Amino acid sequence: MDLKEIQNLIKFVSNSGVAEVKLETGDIKITIRTTLEGNSPDITYVQQAPMQQPMAAVAPQVPLAVSTAAPVAAATDENSKYITIKSPMIGTFYRKPSPDKPMFVEVGSSINKGDVLCVVEAMKLFNEIEAEISGKIVKILVDDMSPVEFDQPLFLVDPS
Template sequence: MDIKEIQNLIKFVAKSGASEVKLEMDDIKITIRTGSESDTTIVHQVPAAHQMPQIAQQAAVPVNTEAVAPVAAAPADEDSKYITIKSPIIGTFYRKPSPDKPLFVEVGQTIAEGDVLCIIEAMKLFNEIESEISGKVVKILVDDSSPVEFDQPLFLVDPS
């Protein structure tokens, strides 16, 4: 893990609002604490005999922040007729209410105003995201169980 990846991780944690993240990989151990008077990053080299890959506090904190960057929009002329439904909060995006239940919506499905499209978990609260428009789901822009940012595009809907 190079210094650039560590800096990207620090920026990601600061944006996420987490107060502390611990990351242990092969020969490196990182603790990032935010919210205090000064942000603190502690990096330790661990001898190779103590290799225990583990992530604590924040499950699946990506080292490469490009993996959670908003999906780039397709060419403007192609998507201009579609309405984008965006995330109203920061959290984890889920396409179904629980692992054993069916998906809320699928590509090609017709939705009505008030239909639940997904759930976004934020601080252990599961928030149902309802459609504010009627139409046909053209594209789902986020993978299930992925972190999402405020105002990140989630769905493309054809209102016609």
């Protein structure tokens, strides 16, 4: 739908006396609202639906931030013996390298220094996050395909 068609649609709706019209075609959504008194101007919202992007090749590895400080306030004393592995960047957290591959790690998995734990996608680059310690995964704190913040806890690891 081009700009001329949208302008014609706005004129038609304002002349028809209809208060609101919603139109969805493919990846474009248009909402046109008018007032019956005609005191305020027409409001037009045009949104383009996000497109599904295929997963790209994995980018260079990024070192993992490991915190030995006190765990998150919501954690109990029971969790204080574990090391929290945090996200080194803002992005989208993925537990597997691609949709058809198995998870990198599960709860109970033994990990060694240098093992890939997850992928964080930032600006279309897929960064492998490696373990900087050896141990056992006790808890995975983030759901697959969830957005993560910088320094957000991702895993609890028992180093013993």
